Amino acid sequence: MRAKILxxxxxxxxxxxxxxxxxxxxxxxxxxxxxxxxxxxxxxxDFDLVLLDLELPxxxxxxxxxxxxxxxxxxxxxxxxxxxxxxTPLIIxxxxxxxxxxxxxxxQLGAFNFLTKPFSADHLTVVLNKALSTIALHRQVNVLRQxxxxxxxxxxxxxxxxxAQLTIAKQAAPSNVTVLLLGETGTGKEVVARAIHRWxxxxxxxxxxxxxxxxxxxxxxxxxFGHEKGSFTGAVKREPGKIEMAxxxxxxxxxxxxxxxxxxxxxxxxxxxxxxxxVGGTQPIHTNVRxxxxxxxxxxxxxxxxxxxxxxxxxxxxxxxxLPPLRERIDDIPALAQHLIDRAVGIVIQRxxxxxxxxxxxxxxxxWPGNIRELDNVLTRALILCAGDSxxxxxxxxxxxxxxxxxxxxxxxxxxxxxxxxxxxxxxVIEEALRRNGWNQTRASEELGLQRTYLxxxxxxxxxxxxxxxxxxxxxxxx
Numbered sequence: 001m002r003a004k005i006l007x008x009x010x011x012x013x014x015x016x017x018x019x020x021x022x023x024x025x026x027x028x029x030x031x032x033x034x035x036x037x038x039x040x041x042x043x044x045x046d047f048d049l050v051l052l053d054l055e056l057p058x059x060x061x062x063x064x065x066x067x068x069x070x071x072x073x074x075x076x077x078x079x080x081x082x083x084x085x086x087x088t089p090l091i092i093x094x095x096x097x098x099x100x101x102x103x104x105x106x107x108q109l110g111a112f113n114f115l116t117k118p119f120s121a122d123h124l125t126v127v128l129n130k131a132l133s134t135i136a137l138h139r140q141v142n143v144l145r146q147x148x149x150x151x152x153x154x155x156x157x158x159x160x161x162x163x164a165q166l167t168i169a170k171q172a173a174p175s176n177v178t179v180l181l182l183g184e185t186g187t188g189k190e191v192v193a194r195a196i197h198r199w200x201x202x203x204x205x206x207x208x209x210x211x212x213x214x215x216x217x218x219x220x221x222x223x224x225f226g227h228e229k230g231s232f233t234g235a236v237k238r239e240p241g242k243i244e245m246a247x248x249x250x251x252x253x254x255x256x257x258x259x260x261x262x263x264x265x266x267x268x269x270x271x272x273x274x275x276x277x278x279v280g281g282t283q284p285i286h287t288n289v290r291x292x293x294x295x296x297x298x299x300x301x302x303x304x305x306x307x308x309x310x311x312x313x314x315x316x317x318x319x320x321x322x323l324p325p326l327r328e329r330i331d332d333i334p335a336l337a338q339h340l341i342d343r344a345v346g347i348v349i350q351r352x353x354x355x356x357x358x359x360x361x362x363x364x365x366x367x368w369p370g371n372i373r374e375l376d377n378v379l380t381r382a383l384i385l386c387a388g389d390s391x392x393x394x395x396x397x398x399x400x401x402x403x404x405x406x407x408x409x410x411x412x413x414x415x416x417x418x419x420x421x422x423x424x425x426x427x428x429v430i431e432e433a434l435r436r437n438g439w440n441q442t443r444a445s446e447e448l449g450l451q452r453t454y455l456x457x458x459x460x461x462x463x464x465x466x467x468x469x470x471x472x473x474x475x476x477x478x479x
Contacts, residue, residue, distance in 0.1 A: 001048075001135075001136055002026055002027055003027045003028070003048040003132055004028045004030065004046065004047050004048050004049075005022050005028065005029055005030070005047065005048065005051065006029075006030045006032065006041055006042065006050045006089070007029055007030070007032070007050075008033075008035065008037075008038035008050065008051065008052045008053055008056065008061070009031075009033065010034060010053065010056055011053070012033070014053075018051060018124070019031055021124060021125075025128065034056055034057050035056035035058050035061065035063065036058045036059045038052065038056070038059075038064055039059060039067060042068055047089040048090070048132070049089055049091075049092065049132065050089045050090070051092050051094055051115075052065065052091050052094065053093075053094040053095075054093060054095045054102055054103065054106065061093060061094075062105065062106060062109070065091060065093075065106055065109050065110065068088060068091070069088070069109055090131050090134065090135060091110070091111045091112055092111065092113050092115060092127060092131060093106045093111045093115070094115050095114055095115070096117050113127055113131065155188075155191065155192070155195055156336055156339050157329060157331070157332030157335055157336060158331060158332065159324065159328075159331055159332045161328065162324055162329060165192075165321045165322065165323060166195075168319065168321060169192060169195065169199075169319075169321055172196065172319040173196045173197075173200045174199070174200060174201060176290050177318040177319055178271065178290075178292065178293065178315060178316050178317075178318050179193075179196060179292045179293070179318070179320075180256075180292075180293050180294075180299075180316045180317040180318075180319070180320045180321070181193060181292065181293065181294040181295075181321050181323065182295060182296075182320065182321065182322045182323070183296060183322055183323035183324070183325070184323075184325045184371055185296045185370070185371065185449070186326075186370050186371030186372050186373030186374060186449060187323040187324070187326070187371045188323060188371075189254070189294040189323060190209060190294065192323065193207075193209075193250075193292045193294060194207060194252075196250070196292060197249070197290075197292075200290065202248060202250055202290055205246075205247075205248040205249030205250070206245060206246050206247070206249035206250075207246075208242050208245050208249065208250070208251050208252070209252040209254055210223060210224060210251065210252070210253060210254065211254045211255055211454075212253055212255045212256055212258050212259040212263075213254075213258035213451070213454045214255075214453055214454055215453070217260040217262065217263060220259070220260070221263055221266070221279060222239075222279055223241060223242055224241050224242055224263070224266075224267075225241040225243060225276055225277065225278050226238070226239050226241030226243075226244060226278045226279065227239055227241075227278050227279035227280055227281075228280040228281045230280065231279050231280020231281070232279070235280070238278070240278075241278065243270065243276065243287055243289055244285065244287065247288060247289065248288050249289065250289070250291075250292060251289050251290070251291050251292070252292045252294060253267075253291060253292070253293040254293075254294050254295075255294070255295055255296075255454075256295045256299075257302055257308060258295075258297070261307070261308075261309065264308065264309045264312050268309065268312045268315060270287070270291075271312075274286060274287050274288065274289070291316070293316045299313050300313075325368070325371055326368040326371040326372055326374075326375060327367050330364050333360070333363050333375070334360060334364075336372060336375060337355055337360065337363060337375065337379060338355070340376050340379050340380075341353060341354075341355060341379055341383065341391075344379065344380055344383055348380055348384060349383050349384065353386060353389055353390070354389065354390050354391070355390075355391045356391060356392050359382075359393050362393040362398055363375070363396070370429070370448070373449040377447065377449070378396055381397070382395040382396050382397075426458075426462070429448070430444075430448070430455070430458060430464055431464060433448050434464075434466065438468075439467060439468040441455055441456065441459075441466055
């Protein structure tokens with residue numbers, strides 16, 4: 001990267017030498033010979049890096065550093081909803097040998113590094129390259145954070161039921177209480193979890209999500225709690241778990257209803273005491289993490305069946321939110337569809353595309369068993385298949401859906417119990433996805449928005465054959 005670097009020093013020889021060296025390295029040098037001018041340039045300019053001498057006339061290097069860092073802190077306090085970034089430049093202190101103690105003081109005030117005069121050209125190059133690498137890394141992190149925010153941090157719609165749930169979420173966000181998010185698959189539970197994190201005082205700290213259904217028990221235990229060196233074959237070094245990675249931030253335990261019972265006991269201890277042990281460890285580890293859990297299962301029914309701990313449920317459900325399915329948010333479909341199309345344009349396709357009125361009407365008449373995730377898949381496919389600049393009903397392929405319409409549902413011959421109906425419906429969703437994808441489980445899991453391992457688990461739980469059935473039963477029965 002070609003950096004813009006400010007040099008502030010009252011020694012003309014050092015100023016000229018640094019200016020020539022920085023220009024030789026391919027960067028843009030700007031100079032100032034006193035602290036007052038240096039501070040003014042920092043406030044007015046867009047510098048990546050500052051080389052700041054401690055001993056300056058008028059305003060010392062320490063005073064300049066204090067004012068720069070004080071202004072940066074004030075900006076972050078004023079605008080709490082913006083993630084911290086490298087808006088202020090990194091500062092490298094220039095100091096004489098006899099003032100190293102003051103250089104250490106400058107480091108405590110936020111300076112990145114210091115150079116002791118006299119320094120060689122090679123030493124200067126090493127320190128500058130290290131600082132510029134740090135700047136590039138932080139910029140990359142900020143870009144990745146923004147990409148994640150753009151994908152997950154959009155709460156769209158005017159539906160009254162959804163708005164009521166979000167109001168509760170905003171009230172709970174500033175506290176440290178656990179939140180339990182309930183709702184069907186694809187209703188946006190992770191989006192709401194990220195919003196709660198963004199609204200909380202922990203917004204500048206990590207948000208870590210773990211899918212409790214994606215891994216078997218032993219791997220999930222290691223994923224959450226980490227392990228000590230030598231705790232099992234292949235553990236060649238100590239590895240922290242996701243709970244440690246989420247320190248001072250928020251952890252989302254997705255699909256918490258599928259967590260094995262032994263791990264539920266360990267999680268309960270973390271929620272109660274904020275302490276845990278790594279796999280193979282003997283020393284307790286104290287943590288400060290806010291937990292959010294999400295599931296599409298009926299946890300009260302799981303408690304009755306003995307597959308979920310009642311005490312863990314009450315620890316998780318301090319605040320409980322139930323997100324409505326998309327079929328109950330028909331009034332939100334126009335805004336959601338437009339947002340999904342806008343997000344895909346430039347990534348999926350490189351041309352603008354709109355949704356025709358008949359296509360929008362078709363979307364509002366569909367039942368959406370896969371909820372917003374299915375809507376996203378349908379619109380992405382339509383954008384690819386649409387040759388023009390307008391999506392029509394034929395591009396949506398909703399007529400080929402295996403799911404019953406509202407009319408068909410109302411005229412069903414015999415009503416069934418809720419859980420029986422949901423079980424039958426989920427079996428049909430999985431079987432039809434397998435059939436559409438030629439019984440390829442990997443492609444079917446991608447279409448359904450599931451982890452491949454979780455689909456395998458569902459096939460086993462629901463006793464669904466993952467293989468294509470024989471074409472005719474009569475041939476199998478023939479002698």
